[in-house]
Amino acid sequence: MGEDFYYVGVDVGTGSARAALVTREGQIKTTTEEPLSIWRPKPEHYVQSSTEIWQRCCTKNQVLGIGFDATCSLVVLDQNFQPVSVTEEGECSQNVVMWMDHRAAEQAARITNTNHRVLSRVGGVMSQEMQPPKLLWLKENLKDSCWDKAAHFFDLPDFLSWKATGSLTRRVLLDNNTISPSALIGLTAEAASDLGLNPGTAVGASLIDAHAGGLGVIGANVSGFNLPCEHQPITSRMAMICGTSTCHLAVSGRALFVPGVWGPYLSAMVPGLWLNEGGQSATGSLIDHVVQGHAAYPQLQQQAQLRGENIYTHLNTHLDSMARSGSAADLLGSSLHVWPDFHGNRSPLADPSLKGMVVGLSLRHTLDDLALLYLATIQALALGTLHILEAMRETGHDISTVFMCGGLSKNRLFVQVQANATGMPVVLPDQMEAVLVGAAVLGACASRGYGTIQEAMARMAKVGRVVQPDPSLKSFYERKYKVFLQLFSHQREYQALMDQS
Numbered sequence: 001m002g003e004d005f006y007y008v009g010v011d012v013g014t015g016s017a018r019a020a021l022v023t024r025e026g027q028i029k030t031t032t033e034e035p036l037s038i039w040r041p042k043p044e045h046y047v048q049s050s051t052e053i054w055q056r057c058c059t060k061n062q063v064l065g066i067g068f069d070a071t072c073s074l075v076v077l078d079q080n081f082q083p084v085s086v087t088e089e090g091e092c093s094q095n096v097v098m099w100m101d102h103r104a105a106e107q108a109a110r111i112t113n114t115n116h117r118v119l120s121r122v123g124g125v126m127s128q129e130m131q132p133p134k135l136l137w138l139k140e141n142l143k144d145s146c147w148d149k150a151a152h153f154f155d156l157p158d159f160l161s162w163k164a165t166g167s168l169t170r171r172v173l174l175d176n177n178t179i180s181p182s183a184l185i186g187l188t189a190e191a192a193s194d195l196g197l198n199p200g201t202a203v204g205a206s207l208i209d210a211h212a213g214g215l216g217v218i219g220a221n222v223s224g225f226n227l228p229c230e231h232q233p234i235t236s237r238m239a240m241i242c243g244t245s246t247c248h249l250a251v252s253g254r255a256l257f258v259p260g261v262w263g264p265y266l267s268a269m270v271p272g273l274w275l276n277e278g279g280q281s282a283t284g285s286l287i288d289h290v291v292q293g294h295a296a297y298p299q300l301q302q303q304a305q306l307r308g309e310n311i312y313t314h315l316n317t318h319l320d321s322m323a324r325s326g327s328a329a330d331l332l333g334s335s336l337h338v339w340p341d342f343h344g345n346r347s348p349l350a351d352p353s354l355k356g357m358v359v360g361l362s363l364r365h366t367l368d369d370l371a372l373l374y375l376a377t378i379q380a381l382a383l384g385t386l387h388i389l390e391a392m393r394e395t396g397h398d399i400s401t402v403f404m405c406g407g408l409s410k411n412r413l414f415v416q417v418q419a420n421a422t423g424m425p426v427v428l429p430d431q432m433e434a435v436l437v438g439a440a441v442l443g444a445c446a447s448r449g450y451g452t453i454q455e456a457m458a459r460m461a462k463v464g465r466v467v468q469p470d471p472s473l474k475s476f477y478e479r480k481y482k483v484f485l486q487l488f489s490h491q492r493e494y495q496a497l498m499d500q501s
Contacts, residue, residue, distance in 0.1 A: 009439030012070035014244045017056035022440035026460030041087045046098035050075045067204035067442025069212035070156040071099045079151035104133035123260045125350035157206035164191045204442025210247035211269045214239040216438030217403040219457025228400035238399045242408035244285045248278035258395045260348035278347035278388035295365035316413045336360035338380035339487040348391035382421035383484040403427045405434035419469040430464035
């Protein structure tokens with residue numbers, strides 16, 4: 001098999017669909033990206049079009065196998081596989097309830113209150129971001145226009161597999177370390193024409209985008225990097241996929257039930273291992289919200305443009321200049337504290353009612369103040385990671401190293417603060433688009449380029465660089481974490497006081 005042949009990884013994220021040509025050794029040769037429309041017909045409602053999503057998935061020839069990943073959004077089709085609207089306005093093309101759609105909060109709470117035994121597999125609490133409450137919402141609120149017309153409900157990754165193969169088989173990894181039955185099915189003639197590939201091209205089982213990111217980083221060979229996870233099983237690693245939201249993925253040899261954390265799910269990411277998935281519903285989107293809503297944002301844009309820099313690169317440099325000589329910029333956050341759940345808490349509190357908090361604001365609205373709020377937000381997100389890690393450790397996980405990918409992994413401050421706050425090294429991949437590599441791993445296994453997912457991960461995922469924590473900041477983050485925990489405790493106290501009649 002020469003370098004003239006490739007695997008395709010297709011990643012359907014929140015705001016765009018991307019595809020990459022990936023070699024057998026995990027090198028990305030070329031990528032393409034197409035934007036996706038997002039509609040907000042009402043507050044907390046986020047919808048997309050499955051027709052548009054498929055149209056954006058275009059690739060190339062000389063491909064042995066293809067793998068899809070996508071967000072865990074809900075696609076609704078009728079008996080003829082045509083879109084069914086999920087909006088009250090009845091716009092047929094808008095047939096995807098996005099993962100971040102929070103319309104079903106009341107339905108999720110009712111499901112949680114049943115105390116059904118199946119809830120133990122989702123951390124004890126049903127999230128409004130999952131499909132059951134969304135399905136119940138559609139049944140109760142759009143019965144005539146949606147529920148009664150619907151014949152097929154897909155997770156978005158499964159929809160892509162169906163469009164590619166014509167098979168209604170849902171994704172699952174088998175215990176014999178092979179990929180699901182859909183991996184044995186090739187592209188249909190229609191899908192091959194749409195994608196610009198050959199009919200019969202092997203299609204791997206689809207995955208949720210975060211899980212594909214996990215495949216793209218967590219199995220990398222770490223020999224020679226002096227990491228604590230070297231010579232340890234893969235269960236000593238946690239994958240962080242950081243973009244609009246963040247997913248925290250850890251695997252274990254036995255089923256571990258972590259309150260407020262999804263799972264355990266057998267073979268959901270790595271065959272034969274149980275997956276626990278923590279997460280933060282708003283990370284990249286929260287940083288954008290905080291920065292772009294500040295009075296000094298136009299000034300930031302102007303200065304960054306003059307220097308030919310990304311606004312976040314400029315903010316990072318600005319914070320370095322604000323820090324006292326020889327001191328870490330982290331210390332600038334000593335009197336400004338953020339609770340980051342502006343879109344509710346996914347893990348480990350599993351409380352969608354929690355809101356964002358900022359303590360320590362002044363009347364100033366200079367670029368310095370914007371930089372400090374940006375820093376405090378990044379620190380809060382890192383302390384949220386620590387909060388999830390502690391919940392996982394309390395139930396038996398033994399994690400020593402973080403493997404990170406996604407858009408936020410390109411932000412040096414975000415990465416360094418994650419290392420400093422957790423006290424663990426952060427490993428970055430040599431291919432920054434590791435989610436696409438993970439999707440290509442599926443295609444590689446489907447075409448029998450590799451015998452197992454584990455073999456493919458070890459060959460295609462590679463370490464780029466390692467970011468070590470700053471030991472001098474250990475005490476600072478221990479104190480800041482105590483403040484962090486008090487913030488949500490106080491918020492609940494405030495709400496309890498206001499709920500008294």
